[in-house]
Amino acid sequence: MSFISDIYAYLFYFAxxxxxxxxxxxxxxxARTPAPLKIPTTPAPTTRVGVxxxxxxxVVLFESLxxxxxxxxxxxxxxxxxxxxVTLRHxxxxxxxxxxxxxxxxxxxxxxxxxxxxxxxxxxTRRFFVDRVRYxxxxxxxxxxxxxxxxxxxxxxxxxxxxxxxxxxxEFFAGLYQFEVFVLPADPVLLLHLxxxxxxxxxxxxxxxxxxxxxxxxxTRNQVxxxxxxxxxxxxxxxxxxx
Amino acid sequence: xxxxxxxxxxLKEYAEIPEIEPGVMAHSKTFKSKPEFxxxxxxxxxxxxxxxxxxxxxxxDLLGRYRSLRVYLDSCxxxxxxxxxxxxxxxxxxxxxxxxxxQDLLRKVYRRYFTLAGRFFPDLVGAxxxxxxxxxxxxxxxxxxxxxxxxxxxxxxxIDTAEISMAAREIMDHIGVGQKYCNEIIGKVYKIGNNLxxxxxxxxxxxxxxxxxVFDDTGVEVKFPVDQEGAEILLVTPSADFFAExxxxxxxxxxxxxxxxxVSWTMSTYASEAANFGMFIGSYxxxxxxALRIREAAIKLGVKRIVFGECGHAWRVAYSxxxxxxxxxxxxxxxxxxxxxxxxxxYDLIQQGKLKFDKSQNDDKVLxxxxxxxxxxxxxxxDKPGGQFDIPRAIIREVCNHYYDMDEETIRDRTFCCGxxxxxxTDDLMEVRVKGAQPRIEALNHVIQxxxxxxxxxxxxxxxxxxxxxxxxxxxxxxxxxxIHQLVSNAIILTGKESDEQSSESxxxxx
Ligand code: SF4
Ligand code: SF4
Numbered sequence: 001m002s003f004i005s006d007i008y009a010y011l012f013y014f015a016x017x018x019x020x021x022x023x024x025x026x027x028x029x030x031a032r033t034p035a036p037l038k039i040p041t042t043p044a045p046t047t048r049v050g051v052x053x054x055x056x057x058x059v060v061l062f063e064s065l066x067x068x069x070x071x072x073x074x075x076x077x078x079x080x081x082x083x084x085x086v087t088l089r090h091x092x093x094x095x096x097x098x099x100x101x102x103x104x105x106x107x108x109x110x111x112x113x114x115x116x117x118x119x120x121x122x123x124x125t126r127r128f129f130v131d132r133v134r135y136x137x138x139x140x141x142x143x144x145x146x147x148x149x150x151x152x153x154x155x156x157x158x159x160x161x162x163x164x165x166x167x168x169x170x171e172f173f174a175g176l177y178q179f180e181v182f183v184l185p186a187d188p189v190l191l192l193h194l195x196x197x198x199x200x201x202x203x204x205x206x207x208x209x210x211x212x213x214x215x216x217x218x219x220t221r222n223q224v225x226x227x228x229x230x231x232x233x234x235x236x237x238x239x240x241x242x243x
Numbered sequence: 244x245x246x247x248x249x250x251x252x253x254l255k256e257y258a259e260i261p262e263i264e265p266g267v268m269a270h271s272k273t274f275k276s277k278p279e280f281x282x283x284x285x286x287x288x289x290x291x292x293x294x295x296x297x298x299x300x301x302x303x304d305l306l307g308r309y310r311s312l313r314v315y316l317d318s319c320x321x322x323x324x325x326x327x328x329x330x331x332x333x334x335x336x337x338x339x340x341x342x343x344x345x346q347d348l349l350r351k352v353y354r355r356y357f358t359l360a361g362r363f364f365p366d367l368v369g370a371x372x373x374x375x376x377x378x379x380x381x382x383x384x385x386x387x388x389x390x391x392x393x394x395x396x397x398x399x400x401x402i403d404t405a406e407i408s409m410a411a412r413e414i415m416d417h418i419g420v421g422q423k424y425c426n427e428i429i430g431k432v433y434k435i436g437n438n439l440x441x442x443x444x445x446x447x448x449x450x451x452x453x454x455x456x457v458f459d460d461t462g463v464e465v466k467f468p469v470d471q472e473g474a475e476i477l478l479v480t481p482s483a484d485f486f487a488e489x490x491x492x493x494x495x496x497x498x499x500x501x502x503x504x505x506v507s508w509t510m511s512t513y514a515s516e517a518a519n520f521g522m523f524i525g526s527y528x529x530x531x532x533x534a535l536r537i538r539e540a541a542i543k544l545g546v547k548r549i550v551f552g553e554c555g556h557a558w559r560v561a562y563s564x565x566x567x568x569x570x571x572x573x574x575x576x577x578x579x580x581x582x583x584x585x586x587x588x589x590y591d592l593i594q595q596g597k598l599k600f601d602k603s604q605n606d607d608k609v610l611x612x613x614x615x616x617x618x619x620x621x622x623x624x625x626d627k628p629g630g631q632f633d634i635p636r637a638i639i640r641e642v643c644n645h646y647y648d649m650d651e652e653t654i655r656d657r658t659f660c661c662g663x664x665x666x667x668x669t670d671d672l673m674e675v676r677v678k679g680a681q682p683r684i685e686a687l688n689h690v691i692q693x694x695x696x697x698x699x700x701x702x703x704x705x706x707x708x709x710x711x712x713x714x715x716x717x718x719x720x721x722x723x724x725x726x727i728h729q730l731v732s733n734a735i736i737l738t739g740k741e742s743d744e745q746s747s748e749s750x751x752x753x754x
């Protein structure tokens with residue numbers, strides 16, 4: 001079975017590279033692109049601290065979405081919060097020794113997994129039943145939802161139906177840190193789960209999943225409302241003045 | 244009721260989200276700009292030969308210049324939260340008028356030429372080539388967006404369709420496909436100094452007439468000075484204020500407030516326009532050129548302060564961009580906000596107890612207030628967030644006895660556009676304007692029914708013009724729309740001669 005283990009090892013190296021490299025590239029690109037005009041959506045905070053608070057509310061509570069659509073808010077908050085718990089739970093497969101908070105979060109991670117699936121299912125249902133949302137959905141929007149649900153379901157299956165040898169999975173990933181390939185248990189559900197996760201990592205920097213870093217660079221949200229007090233001018237606009 | 248060759252939407256008791264009707268507004272196209280209008284702005288006169296390549300190049304250029312565009316084209320998750328937020332969608336039911344539907348017209352081309360997914364799997368991610376059809380959709384639907392930013396309030400990433408519309412219009416201008424209304428007006432500003440093409444002597448004439456009218460009315464000599472060097476304040480106001488109703492009543496109001504404040508002030512024939520249509524077409528260069536006129540006028544006249552009259556997008560450009568475009572303003576008096584809104588100016592005087600009002604002069608009216616988009620969602624007044632909502636309301640309450648707000652869901656930063664902003668205030672877009680006004684008028688209708696409201700105040704020249712025109716389509720009267728300084732003008736108690744002499748003295752002293 002080491003053939004499959006090799007393939008998965010390379011797959012995860014590749015996926016990690018694409019994910020980190022791709023996202024880093026995008027973040028750099030966003031950071032380097034100037035924002036020539038002050039365009040915060042007002043009323044906006046007039047201080048940096050205020051902006052940090054506004055962004056925190058957006059990231060943690062999805063404040064704007066809450067004002068925009070309650071159903072979408074409920075489902076996507078469930079999904080994202082569930083995903084957070086699941087991710088925290090999974091940390092124990094990647095670090096040793098496992099920190100106490102991560103140990104404590106384990107049972108909640110399971111609920112997180114369920115919340116994730118319910119949230120995703122809700123979002124997907126909207127794509128079929130709300131005519132406006134159906135109109136704007138492209139095939140990739142459906143596929144990403146399908147992918148995430150499949151990841152969640154295969155994950156939960158391993159918890160409740162066909163268990164896998166966690167110790168060896170952990171060994172496999174620990175091995176990757178040292179560029180050593182240990183044998184991965186050849187359970188189909190595990191392999192499918194990992195394959196889908198790798199796929200998600202690979203498409204991340206090329207898909208709408210970019211909304212994650214994008215949020216932090218959104219000028220309507222991250223700018224301080226002080227244009228009268230402070231002159232705000234982009235390098236390319238400054239050059240116009242020298243002409 | 245005004246005659247329409249289209250169905251005027253019904254006003255319902257409860258706001259409804261309509262079902263989509265794809266393509267219903269596909270016939271609505273605004274007039275294209277002719278070569279002579281394009282030239283003045285530095286754009287090609289007609290569709291250039293290799294337009295497709297030029298458009299893509301321009302898109303690439305803008306992607307490198309505007310972080311908003313880059314981030315917004317990448318970040319949309321198609322959550323749908325914005326789909327029912329645009330007044331043009333609510334009024335027309337055309338899904339390409341849903342903010343995300345509108346963005347996607349540009350996004351699908353962006354994806355095709357600038358992303359890996361779109362290059363390799365166009366069908367999967369909904370990417371398309373820039374074809375003539377797509378260009379047609381751009382021209383059509385990006386001129387059915389008033390850049391009101393209502394969508395950006397509700398989007399989880401703050402995606403602002405106004406930014407996308409501006410970029411699309413900029414791209415189209417660069418390949419020779421401009422909109423007549425905006426570009427012709429910008430040309431007039433360059434040539435004559437204001438949007439209406441009102442030359443200096445005509446302006447001076449108008450203002451002299453105004454002085455006489457006010458004197459006949461009140462017996463007090465309120466001045467409307469032009470090109471007065473050494474005045475303390477330069478007033479920049481939309482040119483509609485010079486003659487159109489109800490705008491001119493607002494101008495009279497500013498004059499009376501300045502008179503009571505005892506300050507010297509002036510307007511400029513060179514910069515006789517506050518509006519900056521450069522913003523509507525997304526052109527930084529043109530916006531800057533228009534803004535620089537104000538700087539030149541301020542320097543030439545030697546003023547110490549700049550005050551803007553009632554105009555929504557002019558105030559956005561003034562508040563948010565003037566410092567950027569035409570600053571630094573280090574030669575002005577730094578103790579005052581630069582620039583200052585006339586409402587801030589009046590409100591300050593009220594706070595200091597310098598203005599006296601007879602509220603009963605407005606007793607023939609029961610008022611409500613329409614937050615103009617560019618004031619509400621793209622600027623501020625005073626020094627606290629939200630001052631742009633509170634200060635105008637505080638002034639209205641100061642000058643009238645009967646005031647009611649419209650439904651919470653439709654005011655402040657959730658306000659509905661009048662339907663005529665963003666360069667849509669043209670007769671060839673009348674259907675879009677009337678339908679787009681529906682959500683606002685529905686909310687107005689509520690307070691008319693429930694609170695017996697008779698008039699709606701606004702502080703934007705476009706809103707005032709738009710409502711004057713579209714209210715009759717809904718069976719209302721055109722003069723139900725008023726300006727805040729029109730109300731101020733009605734109620735203000737003028738104090739005779741003294742301050743008159745003082746003001747002209749101080750003007751001479753500084754001259
Ligand atoms: S900016 Fe205003 S007009 Fe344009 S899409 Fe958004 S809500 Fe509609
Ligand atoms: S609310 Fe924002 S993310 Fe959601 S569909 Fe509209 S533009 Fe896209």
